[in-house]
Amino acid sequence: MSAAFVSGLYRRSLLASTVLASLGSIGLTTPSLAQQSASPNLLPPIQIAPPLERTTDSPPPSHRAVSRSRRAARSASRQTPVGDARVPGATASVIVSPTGIVTPADQLASSVTVVTEKDIQTQQYRSVPDILNTVPGLNVVQAGGPGAQASVFMRGTNANHTKVIVDGIDIGDPGNINGAFDYAHLLAADIQQMEILRGPQSGLYGSDAIGGVISIITKKGEGPPRATASIEAGSFNTFNQTLGLSGSEQNFNYAVNVAHLHAGDVPVTPPELLPPGRKAIGNNYDNKTYSTKLGVDLNENLTVNSVVRYTDATLLFTGDSGFPSFPNAAQSTHAVQQLFNREEAVWSLLDGRVKNYFGVNYTNSRGYDISPGDPVATTTTGTRLKFDWHTVAEIARDNNLIVGAEQQTDRIDTTDLAAQNGNKAGFIELQSAFAKRFFLVANVREDSNDRFGEHGTYRIAPAVILPVTETKLKASYGTGFKAPSLSQLYQNYPAFNFFANPNLKPEESRGYDAGFEQPLFNDRVRFGSTYFHNDITNLIGYNDTFTSLVNVNSATTEGTETFVSAQITERFGIRADYTFTRAVDAGTGLQLLRRPKEKWSVTATWLPVDELTLSATVLRVSNWLDVTRDGSASGIAAPGYTLVNLRGDYAINDQVKVFGRVDNLFDVRYQNPTGFLAPGLGIFGGIRVASDGVQ
Template identity: 80%
Template sequence: MSAAFVSGAYRRSLLASALLASLGSIGLNTPTSAQQSASPNLLPPIRIAPPPDRAMAPAHRTTSRSRRVVRPAPRQTPVAETHVPGTMGSTVVSPTGVVTPAGQLASSITVVTEQDIQTQQHRSVPDILRTAPGLNVVQAGGPGAQTSIFMRGTNANHTKVMLDGIDIGDPANSNGAFDYAHLLTADIQQMEILRGPQSGLYGSDAIGGVISIITKKGEGPARVTGSLESGSFKTFNQTLGLSGAERNFNYAVNVAHLHAGDVPVTPPELLPPGRQAIGNNYDNMTYSTKLGVDLNEYLTVNSVVRYTDSTLLFTGDGGFPSTPNASQSTHAVQQLFNRQEAVWSLFDGRVQSFFGLNFTNSRAYDVGPGDPAATITTGERLKFDWRTVTEITRDNHLIVGAEHQTDRMDTADFAARNGNKAGFVQLQSAFADRFFLVANVRQDSNDLFGGRMTYRIAPAVIVPVTETKLKASYGTGFKAPSLSQLFRDYPTFNFFANPNLQPEDSRGFDAGFEQPLFNDRVRFGSTYFRNDITNLIDYNSTFTSLVNVNSATTEGTETFVAAQITERFGIRADYTFIRAVNAATGMQLLRRPKEKWSATATWLPLDALTLSATLVRVNDWLDVTRDGMASGITVPGYTLVNLRGDYALSDQVKVFGRIDNLLDFRYQNPTGFLAPGLAVFGGIRVASYGVR
């Protein structure tokens, strides 16, 4: 965890944070590449004709140029008004870099749409991820507190996060783990949670998988949207958006503000007698734009810019033994994510080349009680990428690409940088309309540790008559050591970086099935997965540095059932079992619950009224105490019940309300940090179309 959330005196916690975060193998960390286009629907689709009973709609144009995009056709049965979350009928980008119907891929992927986000009233990305199969979310308190994701039992720094093709990982984070706390959902069109090793396409960090976020693109007449929400914990949220398209120009501009003024997160039993807990205060302003211009029949330029300014006031720890401080600390973050892209299209869209320039800048400002000055840490990433997608034949696509990336980390007394070059090739094919194959290979060349070759192969077959989809994948992955692990020394604590660290390596596979019934109104399936990870970075025997010494094994199953019971009622349930152990000792890794259940039901009792309920159950896991002095303690699991509802007063005005943690279940995740209890929120959303 970052220094802001671990215990001990504030400055001592800076070291503890960096060291604990580096413990990849035993899970003390708390909490890659072809890239999707800034405008994913500009990508050429895989145009595969499915069997007659799964017919697709005719191709149609999506821009002023002649580009064909496959869309699922209306079902032969009446189309349900509710929407079951998952992958039923979805098209996705992240598994291959090409817009493809999810049913034609072997990848294990969960799709969350804009409609899902609105129905479930998710305000931040961690809210979305809590119910996703194969994931464990660890958040040190309420909104804005450091948030880590453990995917399929791998470490928190083993998942790559992309936003409109931008790798938004922070090079300045101590072990390279991404903090999801500051990502708001107001401008998200679709989120794709891709599980399993993906380094063959995405490079470093994608051992556990990839989380890809696609933001909204302007379409049709000008549209203005806005919302207001208030409720528990002195919450006051607002959004405002403008989007549309005029001839060859599309635009989307969004502003989102999230404020939670008093969220209790400090367990009372940790406070000295007579001291009152101080609730967290979090404020987040996020501004985003997405623009696209068709310059002519062959050339398009796209631009994505997203800026976040957030501040968290929280209770840190001090003294020895450590106790929560009497006054709060400040953790402020400014994030800039930027991609400029040119798309060159030839031969009626059968050959498309993407040229991208990506720049990210993350600045963290930390100050604790009594500190004379703030600690300021800056991470920058500059990446150039190129990718060409060629339709060789109707059912065969070849993708080739290359990239050059430079990472930099700066503090008041320390600076480091590293570069990486990579090239990759991928073949995506279909045979007889029922057998689908994706295979890729990638070569990375790093300035510090040299070359790494990774690959992935993923076949899927749809069995005639039963329409059962059988799927499997095998891939390799790696995680490059962070700049902090390689170069940042702490001589005061007799701890020194190791510039000779090598990447962590993995080999993983999965195999499973999906079975549709009743014209795909019901679908169920299960997938077995296994990852073997070696060269994990850990302490040396004297606890004075880091070395590649550990190995781990993670395996388990992901099982789901999704059903559209009637046109007005749908439900999806997921169950995940994970065994994540130190391969040498057999001991369970920290913060990896063995079992997780989740279920979401949506009901439309009236045309204007939508009701939804979500149940999440997470079983016991092992953790460390808040002060880090004891490890391997058993933490009891928790159960969450959330309710949602919205009512359309008119075509342009909707009121909504939600209840989080209906049972007021009190739990700590991680240990020493209370999760929010019962909370009630309500608000109004408006939309105006055809604005001139």
């Protein structure tokens, strides 16, 4: 058996531990814009405050006065939290993912958390796992520091039950062993808005959306040419850079971004797992991500859009040998190359009341694993080709109809397997608003899979805003499913007497939630709570002899998500989130692995002066059940942890900003998952420049 195969098997064992953990013991709408479009207009364009008006005998305003007016304009645009905006003062005026149509946040019944570009800058997020750590309803598990495998458990569902979309592209990797997405390599530098949509969403999005959907929309060029650049250094031999150029000219818009993240020495291996006398070697991670978003209005009725995103990342990590295992003396290499592409045409009819979207999506995710002493790499490639069409039609004022169809082909290629599977689907959705007080979204979808045949799903989500108190009451009910991965269907491991099962059926779910949101004091204070419940059946697990996989398990997850946000003054805001989750094997009643029962976070943001922004976050995660690093023991108790993070930035002038952050202020030592140290105290600082003076 080659060392390369063993290295690849170790990487798969990390994913397998996630699999085991997943199994546990067992207003007005805007019909012209839609999520599937590569370039929805989510937020108003950046406005630069004009020079202050003055009389002919008044002296010209000072540079500092103009600077203050610009910063005041920027501050005014972020003062009122709307719905589930993540950071005090952030504005989430429109949301796309719950309906596929750009929709005011207060008209939606869905539980959705929005993270804006401003939030990302204020909190200095560098990767998508960083963003997701404090989002309610989620548990993020990352096997070490940056670049290490990262999984997300949404509302207690499995790690492979969340669909991830970038600019309308389903970026799930068909080459992954159980279809669980690895979030480790998604950088945050070019994100304009990120929406975390919780609850079953297969009625609109198809397979993988049992727990919910994470939708990322990258920056679109607007206005005069704008260049930005940043550089950052700090603990763990960190050295990060970004460069961006964006703008629009007549009928053409463009955005080009380059991001480089490097962490050269991140302690990951717990000392107690090392043989006597052996020193731990820190992880070394390097990620280069290049992205472009282009759009051309060929005429008043026809637009073409293009999105291309390419990531080249390499992680040097300490693998394991033996069983029970022990860390190796030399590092292994895991490299990934990811290409995500969408080409799209948008054809408008009837003065924009009907818009047709035609898209072609292509993704290619290639992973290489090399173990010490063996130059031969184990390579796995997952590709997806998808054609989609949908039409958004305004059938009456505030009433929209979406009809669409898709055809998708997934393929996996490894050293011992080449297989593919196809899926066709059609869906229809109605979005209605009545008297600006009652809102309803309903959709139904039918999938036809080459392997397991027909599968129907649906979702209904009403919301009502009560007069006088302006209380929003909301609820939703939906079904979801997760198709078996190509590896589960076709990939055999005869050396381990383990074989695929081509007769596996989809995992299925039914879920509902109900809650309220209450604004006070002209929406300067908002609080709310939502109860959720999911029943999942046909879960894929091991057979009695552990030689194959079968549909045998079921699970129940339920809990509450509660938040309160307050803009105490014009300069100080605070937000708190609390999540309680109960996730159990429905057959035994035992708690599922890697689902903490409690998680809470508090984030406060303060602007003591116009130029300075300070922020602090406290995150608490309660204890949970886990497996050992090599998976040899299950159901072990993992202690919870509390983290404190600090952020600050100072605008030297309209073009230059300096920033600094402190992660894990009190140097808390914890493992998440068990067997992998999370980063300790980290101190970082840098500088950011913008050509147009908008920071």
